[in-house]
Amino acid sequence: MQKLTLFSILIFLFNIPFGYWRANVKKFSVQWALSVHVPIPFVILIRIYGNVGFGIESYVFFVTAFFLGQLTGKKLFEYFSKAHDIEQSSCLVMDLVKIKRR
Numbered sequence: 510m511q512k513l514t515l516f517s518i519l520i521f522l523f524n525i526p527f528g529y530w531r532a533n534v535k536k537f538s539v540q541w542a543l544s545v546h547v548p549i550p551f552v553i554l555i556r557i558y559g560n561v562g563f564g565i566e567s568y569v570f571f572v573t574a575f576f577l578g579q580l581t582g583k584k585l586f587e588y589f590s591k592a593h594d595i596e597q598s599s600c601l602v603m604d605l606v607k608i609k610r611r
Contacts, residue, residue: 520578
């Protein structure tokens with residue numbers, strides 16, 4: 510159970526920048542599809558090298574963490590667009606640097 514929790518947190522954190530990217534591109538475009546699908550190999554690597562397996566109980570944790578990370582990234586994009594007067598990009602790290610410099 511500790512492994513599932515730890516790996517779910519990693520998946521959640523890993524998906525936040527991808528959700529941020531997804532929020533700034535046209536829906537169903539190539540970039541939108543990439544922002545959703547690029548993190549999937551990371552999840553598969555966690556399953557394989559973390560010895561978590563592909564049991565149904567891990568799907569509940571990992572899918573929830575995946576989509577909550579994407580949603581959190583989208584909400585961060587929306588928050589930054591309202592709260593800070595910066596020219597936003599699709600990169601969370603670059604926008605955080607711009608906010609810090611202000």
